[in-house]
Amino acid sequence: MASQPRINSTLVVAIRMAKLSKSSVSGGPQKAYHFVHNQNRPDKAYTTDRAQKKGKANAASGKIFVTIPSDHFGPIPAENDPERNQGVLVGECWEDRLECRQWGAHFPHIAGIAGQSNNGAQSVVLSGGYQDDEDHGEWFLYTGSGGRDLSGNKRTSKDQSFDQKFEKYNKALQVSCLKGYPVRVVRSHKEKRSSYAPEKGLRYDGIYRIEKCWRKVGIQGFKVCRYLFVRCDNDPAPWTSDDHGDRPRPLPSIPELKKATNITERKEGPSWDFDEKDSQWKWSKPPPISTRPVETEDPATGKRSRRKFRQAHNMNVRERLLKEFSCLICREVMSLPITTPCAHNFCKSCLEGAFAGKTFLRERSSGGRSLRSRKNVMACPCCPTDISDFLQNLQVNRELLDVIESLKGKLEEEGDASEKLCEEEIDGEEEEEEEEGEDEVENRKQAKMAINGGEENPVI
Numbered sequence: 001m002a003s004q005p006r007i008n009s010t011l012v013v014a015i016r017m018a019k020l021s022k023s024s025v026s027g028g029p030q031k032a033y034h035f036v037h038n039q040n041r042p043d044k045a046y047t048t049d050r051a052q053k054k055g056k057a058n059a060a061s062g063k064i065f066v067t068i069p070s071d072h073f074g075p076i077p078a079e080n081d082p083e084r085n086q087g088v089l090v091g092e093c094w095e096d097r098l099e100c101r102q103w104g105a106h107f108p109h110i111a112g113i114a115g116q117s118n119n120g121a122q123s124v125v126l127s128g129g130y131q132d133d134e135d136h137g138e139w140f141l142y143t144g145s146g147g148r149d150l151s152g153n154k155r156t157s158k159d160q161s162f163d164q165k166f167e168k169y170n171k172a173l174q175v176s177c178l179k180g181y182p183v184r185v186v187r188s189h190k191e192k193r194s195s196y197a198p199e200k201g202l203r204y205d206g207i208y209r210i211e212k213c214w215r216k217v218g219i220q221g222f223k224v225c226r227y228l229f230v231r232c233d234n235d236p237a238p239w240t241s242d243d244h245g246d247r248p249r250p251l252p253s254i255p256e257l258k259k260a261t262n263i264t265e266r267k268e269g270p271s272w273d274f275d276e277k278d279s280q281w282k283w284s285k286p287p288p289i290s291t292r293p294v295e296t297e298d299p300a301t302g303k304r305s306r307r308k309f310r311q312a313h314n315m316n317v318r319e320r321l322l323k324e325f326s327c328l329i330c331r332e333v334m335s336l337p338i339t340t341p342c343a344h345n346f347c348k349s350c351l352e353g354a355f356a357g358k359t360f361l362r363e364r365s366s367g368g369r370s371l372r373s374r375k376n377v378m379a380c381p382c383c384p385t386d387i388s389d390f391l392q393n394l395q396v397n398r399e400l401l402d403v404i405e406s407l408k409g410k411l412e413e414e415g416d417a418s419e420k421l422c423e424e425e426i427d428g429e430e431e432e433e434e435e436e437g438e439d440e441v442e443n444r445k446q447a448k449m450a451i452n453g454g455e456e457n458p459v460i
Contacts, residue, residue: 045098059098066104069292070114073122074182074272074283075207075233076104090206090235093198097125105204106186113145115172119288123184124173124229125202128191129158131219132226135187135194137239139208139252143218144170144225163223164215166262170225177210177227180270181288182281184208185229196239206233207281209272211251214260223261228254232272234280245281248274325404328382329354333408337400342385348394354381360388 041063045056065083066076076088094100097109106123108114115121126135130143147164166174176183185208191197196205208229218224231237234245257263273284327334329350336348346354355378364371378388 045096045102056096056098061098061109062102064104065102067294068104069290069294070107071116071119071122071288071290071292072104073120073287075184080104088204090204090233091238093201093203095201097202100125100186100202100204105184111145111169113169113173115169115176117168117171117175119172119291120176120179120181121169121172121183123186125186125188126191126194126197127188128193130224132224133191133193135191135196136252137196137231137237138246138249139228139230141254142173142227142229144173144227146170147222147224160218160220160222160224164225166213166215166225166264173210173225173227174213174264177213177264178266179288180209180266180268180272182207182209182232182272183229185231203238205238206231206235207272208232209270212254212257212263212265214257214263216256216260226256226260228252232274232281325400325407334400334404337397337404338394339397339400340380340385340387341390342380342383342387344380344382345397345400346381348396351381351391351394355391360392 041061044062045059047054047056047059050058065081066088067080067082068076072080078085078087081087088103088105092103092105094103094105097106101107101109106114106125112125112127112129113121114123124142126133126140126142132141132143134141144164144166146168147160147162148158149161164170173183175181185205186202187194187197187205188202189198189200209232210227211230212228214226215223216226228251230249230251231246232248236242236245269284271283271285271287272281274281275284325334325337325345326332327337327347327350328344329346332347334345334347338346338348338351340346340351358376358378360376360378361373362376363373376388377386378391379385380387
């Protein structure tokens with residue numbers, strides 16, 4: 001190690017973050033950025049003095065006009081539209097993705113899929129991102145996300161470099177396929193290959209359902225996730241002259257299924273289905289329960305959640321710093337850290353377990369004769385460096401251990417302090433509510449006495 005010293009990259013990152021957190025605390029007064037509640041936001045997307053780029057590249061969302069959570073499934077009804085009391089109608093158009101977000105049709109302003117891998121997908125945008133997409137209006141073939149190297153300045157790369165898998169957003173679409181959930185579909189003018197795309201901006205085209213999904217080798221030679229969307233909305237499509245919505249239709253023939261793999265089809269009845277009695281599409285099973293908060297008009301209701309966010313943000317730097325001290329085998333914060341000659345860090349137990357059952361010397365023999373023992377090469381779990389000599393006498397990195405223990409102690413202290421503060425604030429709010437309740441009783445009593453001519457209990 002003395003002849004070829006190695007830089008300990010883990011310590012470098014940790015020192016940088018520690019310096020950053022220290023400078024942010026003691027670097028003089030910083031400009032405060034106040035939370036802007038939904039009702040105080042402008043009607044259009046806007047930029048603040050924090051924006052690093054001009055235009056809408058760093059714009060903040062304008063006011064959210066609908067009262068739905070970001071994981072709301074299905075159409076947006078009139079009761080969730082306090083501004084117009086009509087809901088989001090099929091055929092509504094918006095100038096850009098930020099305006100589309102304000103009406104809840106599709107919340108992410110960059111990603112083409114809105115969803116959660118364990119919950120399902122709520123909406124998609126057709127914007128011509130993949131050459132494999134096919135749009136036939138009432139049904140279309142949608143390509144999943146991923147498969148591209150978006151690191152560094154390649155974030156707009158359209159060249160696929162690896163296979164897509166059913167994970168993250170692609171998994172969310174697969175869940176919606178299996179459950180038969182309704183998916184809102186928005187078409188963008190950027191989809192130049194489609195005859196059904198709007199001439200400008202974005203347009204809400206109604207509810208679709210994913211009937212099948214599979215994987216196939218795409219145009220660029222890598223596997224892509226594919227989804228068959230079929231329209232199932234109670235309102236007619238914007239490009240038709242029909243006066244009624246969709247009716248159940250047979251699935252189209254998809255030739256590419258012959259060479260497809262990982263084909264997924266729904267085994268049970270869909271959650272969003274056509275009711276023959278009412279002649280309309282509706283929930284045949286209870287919709288998924290939302291796990292996201294809803295933006296309300298009352299700023300006081302969001303006070304406690306914003307307080308928790310600030311507390312979490314204050315602890316974020318130390319938590320990230322602690323994560324940098326993770327073992328490269330178990331991926332947890334190191335206990336009894338060991339630093340190898342090649343500058344990799346492991347838990348002592350993990351490193352010993354990686355070489356359990358292996359001997360340092362290998363006995364050899366040939367033709368009944370004993371040969372000289374040969375040293376076993378024990379490569380580092382993260383690189384080809386032989387660390388067999390180092391393993392014979394493992395020494396705990398005491399400096400690293402002290403730093404980890406110090407960070408753990410500070411995190412626990414901050415956590416206890418924040419919990420105590422929350423309990424005190426909750427108790428204070430409950431006392432205020434009790435006082436308000438007593439004041440209301442006293443006010444009603446005084447009003448009753450005034451009506452009865454000053455007598456609290458008049459004799460009739």
